[in-house]
Amino acid sequence: MTIIASGKGIEISQTELQQILLRGKGDGSFAETINKEISLLPPSDNLRMISNDKFLFAKQSFDQWSLFCLVEESNEEILRLISSMNANEEILASDYSHTSCFEITGENKNYYLSKLTHFDLRPKKFPVSTMAQTLIARIDCSIYHLEDKYLVTCHSSFEDYFKDRLQDAINL
Amino acid sequence: MKKKYSFFSILKNSLSHNENWKKMWRSPEPRKFYDIIIVGGGGHGLGTAYYLAKEHGLKNIAVIEKGWLGGGNTGRNTTIIRSNYLWDESAHLYEHSLKLWENLSSELNYNVMFSQRGVLNLAHNEHDIKEIKRRVSANKLNGIDSYWADPKQIKKLVPIMNTENCRYPVLGASYQPRAGTARHDAVAWGYAMRADEMGVDIIQNCEVKKIRTKNGKVHGVETSKGIIRAKRVGVVASGHTTVLAETAGIKLPLQSKPLQALVSEPIKPVIDTVVMSNAVHAYVSQSDKGELVIGAGTDGYNSFTQRGGYNTIEDTLRAIIELYPIFGKMKMLRQWGGIVDICPDASPIISKCEIEGLYFNCGWGTGGFKATPGSANLFAHTIAKDKPHSINAPFSLERFVSGRLVDEHGAAAVAH
């Protein structure tokens, strides 16, 4: 984890998280396949996140989930997981570990992010344990509301631009 | 009585405290029957009536306008005129128009201020360069004044342009010296005045609600001022064309979308050329009053509200200050929107249809103003002869069935 900017009640750090992007029907067979591998049932409510000490599991829409490893696994294990999930012909699991991840913490994080996104971050609209896909600094991002922080991910080709925007916004 | 305008008429009138000017056009009540009704009192519609009367000697013509003359896209566009289009069909159409523009003020004896200040279409990447070079070559062989300008030449024409230190540097441009701008309102007023003099009834504040047909023939129109019968009806209603066509059971391949524009506060002249860019999307010219006239892109949804997304304005001004950093401290004075009717191939329709006596002139999308005289002239021909002129023959409705489109998307993205 590298701190890329801090001050004024905000801290932004970059982190690496292994991630699997899952697509599927979300039916019993889907849940079973997943559960067998990670002992966690996929969240069934849209935009909801659940987690145990190893995984964070978020439902992005009716046929799409993202699964983060909170504890670093070996690469082989991730590939094994993916291939076991893909063994179910109605599931598509793609390794998304090469996605840029940022953590934003601090009491001013909402004000700070309001410089970069129109997304309504008020807790009454974006409660803890929910996620959203939206635009931040003109970049397609996913934002996950964890207990006291936001986890923001974007495609890695945008990483330099996104980082520069994050740093710029803290100074202005 | 024919109005004659000149410096002497101004001087003469000033001596009578400007209290003896004549009305530019009458405000007649509609008659029960016309030989030809033109629906839509913008530049294209008024021009059509003018050419019907003047070049085809037709009488008993009315132009019916739901609001005020020139109140639609004629009065809402950024007034760019050029003819450097890619395909032969389009090039001939717009060049026909450009030639008419060059003589329009004197023909109408009304100064439409056609200002041939030249238009640059910028290239920002290799793909743009290839597209523009191809277009310039085609233009040249079509006898149109079109040149490839390198960044040095561009910088000479527009010294304030940031050609190098930007995200997408300016790598070149096409340049058409005969292109330029005109005073949009004046075009509508000039045509209206001269059409009126030849007996055309211009009826404002009269909304056409329905096109009436009988046995596959046009029969007249239903308006807010009652039913008016007609032998032939030409529809030139831009964004609202489909709504009218629908009333006659005709489906047109058009979608109406918001297009926005804005002007800045006036400043002393700083940019004399019209500059358009596709990749850094904005186009700008400076009016004779000193305002920067800036055009945005269309929004991606159908709407009749004459209002587009604020994000589009934002994107346009981002592009403007990217290309002209000195405009950062310019201020936006007014913004507005129009409704543009867009064809799948980004080319217009000037065509008969399956109903006898019913004609459409539409689908000009974001670039109709430049075509005003040409479109009007060819539409008049099409109505008068009941068959298209060779120039507008390719712009028929039939092309969507056969597949013979005139795909100007390359140009349309900057076809404003």
Added chain:
Amino acid sequence: MFIINCPYCGERDQSEFSNGGEAHVARPKDPEQINDREWSEYVFVRANPKGIYYERWVHTHGCKKWFNAVRNTSTDKILKVYKLGEAPPSIKEFKNTLKSPSGEPEVGSGNFTVKKT
């Protein structure tokens, strides 16, 4: 810039979405069986009404899901959003909704600001 209530993500700014034109235009089941004119209508002709419009949107900068909406194109008010596969609401449902912001003519645009007395 209006708000669109994505059936999967909730209310979001319109700038996150792309419009997909008229809804409920099914691709012909057997394209070879229809003539050129019918095919060209499918490819090129879409409704363009002023007023109630059944249209498609996709949440491009969000969940990337398609859905349908009923919008009044003369007010830009979204009257209903519904998922693909759901039956389109009857047009009667919108009979009493506002036809235009300022009582302007249905065919014309006018853009009135002053109340007509």
Added chain:
Amino acid sequence: MSDNKIYFKFDGKRYGGNEGDTIASALLRNNIKFVGRSFKYHRPRGIYTCGIEEPNALVQIINEHNEPNVRATVKKIYEGMVVKSQNRWPSLKRDFGSINNLLSPIFSAGFYYKTFMGPKGFWKKVYEPLIRRTAGLGKPPKEFRSKSIHIHHNVDVLIVGGGLSGLLAAKKLAGTDHDVLLIDRDDCLGGILKNTKKIKSIDNQRTNTWVEKTEWLIKNSKNIKILKNTTVTTYNFDNHLVAFEDKSVGKPPDNIKPELVLHKIRTKHTILANGHIERFISFRNNDLPGVMLAASFEKYIHKYGVVPDQNPIIFTNNSSTFSLLKSLVDLGHKPRAYVDVRDQKKIEKETLELLTKYNIPLYAKSEIEGCDGKNGVQKVSIRIKKNEIIKIKTSMLCVSGGFNPDIHLFTQSKGLIKWDDSLLTFKPDKSYQNTITLGSVSGNFSYEKLIGEINKKLSFLQGVNHLESTLDINGPKKFQIKELWETKHEKKSFWSKSFIDLQNDVTTKDLKQAILEGFNRIEHLKRFTTNSMGTDQGKISSINALGIVSKILKKNVSEVGTTIYRPPYTPVSFSAIAGRSTYEFYDPERKTPLHTWHVNNNAVFEDVGQWKRPWYFKKHTNETMHEAVQRESKQLRETAGILDGSTLGKIEIKGRDALTFINLMYTNSFTKLKPMSARYALMLGEDGMVKDDGIVCKINDQHFIATTTTGGAANVLAHMEEYAQTEWPDMNVYMNSITEQFATFNISGPKSRVIMSRVFNDIDFSNDKFPFMTFQNFNYLDTQIRILRASFTGELGYEIYIPPKYALRLWQRIFFYSRDLDLVPYGTETMHLLRAEKGYIIVGQDTDGTVTPLDLNLNWMIGKKKKDFIGKRSLTRSDIVRENRKQLVGLIPLDKTYGIEEGQHVIEKENLSTPIKKPVEMLGHVTSSYFSPTLKHSVAMALIRGGKRKIGSQLYVSTSDLNTIPVEVVETSFIDPKNERMLL
């Protein structure tokens, strides 16, 4: 000087002002009233108002910006500020352009439409340059990259205006569950409480105390945020409002901190409490410096502590000027005269009492005919009876022509307005959005009714407080007004003018002339005369114009209507609207995992969409692009080359129905394709035109990986998702973009097999084990890579797909293992050249959206047995099967020393006349052209009419200087047509 004054310069002279002064208040403090010249006639102009509505006092600030057209009545001074007057030359007092005023009788409305038409060419060469020289007000600004940011707000209630109504509304919402934003454009809250003497006290507290206390209460309520110096400019659909905040009030600009902040607000309810604007009255020379609106005059007294003139004349048609009168006499100043249009009986008793008490001459039922003076008011003519005019000396004249509710934002919201016959103005009628108007903007000019109005209109909001306040009002309680838009001139003169638009120099005569000429619609009138088209948008005058016009037309004002109020409310700087996503952040640069390596190895980059791709690599600084590309291309065909192909789109497709889906998306058939094999595939639009191409890898019938062009990646995925979701929702198929999850290397050339075998020494790359167009997955370190045997160069080639984290290491390893084999890194230009030699197309270069697979001779790619795929039906339309369509062919110059230019056209004629008068018939155009280092001559591809039948014939290609080059039409494959090198 040891005072705490702020010093600034105006037209070269130094003046002192107080902290908080605007340029205007500081100038008035120094008794400067003449500050600029008008647009058309260059008439002297002064300070007319005390705020945003100012039409006259526009100045240029000379600093890093050189900001033009700054309202002196808004912009606050800072130490060392340099201010210049505008539109004058050489100086304000001696201005060359003022000759226009003499010529004004011929510069009538729209005169330019009627002249400047001949002789031919004069418009361009003579008239327009002359007109342009007179254009504009200020001078262009300078380049200065200020930092303006955007801040987004999502709230429940937005209150626009922190005056009396806005504060009361905020009080009502304080401490509730509603998230509230309160915005005021001034640097302090209070509005009329601070600017006038209209309210004596609130709840027995002095107004200033009440404002302070209320502000404190609001600030501590936690649910309300206050923004000052912030002007709401735009009201969009769905309660989206835009406001800009001036962060540099009283400070010089810098480019470190934001100068302006653009607030973009999304709210559930909008409360407009933005007040009213005073309007003027037109009389002869109503533009002279020294004429000022009455309420503005009063604001200077209270807000800035400047009395612009101790003995002005007050001219009114309404009851509001009591407040100014009271303010002046309380300070011990005595107006020279009080001119009221109304009958003495109608004038409020409070006013009459004051006038009597202080012995101020009252001229009731009288009007100002005009005023005179050089560069400022010296004498005022009062028409006291029909034919009797008296003249009084004075240097200032305060005018009140009534008030307009500030409905700009309300109409932007698409609310409807209506004419009020007693207030003689438009006021809001029906809201279109969730908009509530409070106080004077709603047309309520009576403070007594205010509390009741607010309680009533906001009661629908949950949990709001009940307001109970008592307002002690000074002077008349009810607003009374008599209609007067314009006063008659004493004598008819060519030069006498009553202005209706001060900034654009539109006179009441111009309005009359316009109507005479038939411009009787208000929009026409505006456009013909330019009335209310200035930077102030006619804030103090547009209703007056309507009044005058409706009188001429003998219609009521509702019938005449207004022009549309267009956003923004007041001009906003481009950089504020653009925000931070400009300059260095204009558009993201997308970088591949190998970007740094490319930079270090002298890559010259090309922009492909947002991507930065190596275009070519410079071997040494003097190497030209042509040399580099020739070198790279030659080297690759001799040994091997490597390309970073990471930008190509990659889509993973999976599901029970994946095969059916892929068969519908592409022209090719994948049914018989063996697992772990790949196929070059074409994607069409429903119109039958080529949309994209790429290689589709089949893992099995349920699992595919498709590649796309770099530019097409997002569109292809969106296209697939659209069909999967909307047309075939019952199909079980899913797709993920994996573009960014893999770096891609393309290695090709005769030595590529050797290199691959060395790098991956446990893999068998022989033709048998690893045939062309197959792929395999391998373990590599602790990850997995995929190798595909394919070629876009015509040489033996491989593509490696590897997770980005490992990319650089592998890339370097490849170079390490091929150090004796002259492996050359190459860029996109060499790739284009090599594929052109081979006759492969680039979608978007050799196609332009009008090209079908048949036109490209790619019929073999169409799955003949497939019943359907996207675009298939379009391929049988009459124009698509036409023989004479443009078809792709190869061209070779007959004289091998000639180069063919891309984009030039293929013609049948050898000679072109110059200049070209008649259109030359074109057969088509050159889509690609390169100098082949292998063949040592130009090879080109062209789309030409009936191309297939023209193979073998001789045609001509135009050049950019309008010569022609004879060429031979050939097949498109220039090198190795039998694919022997590729299948090596």
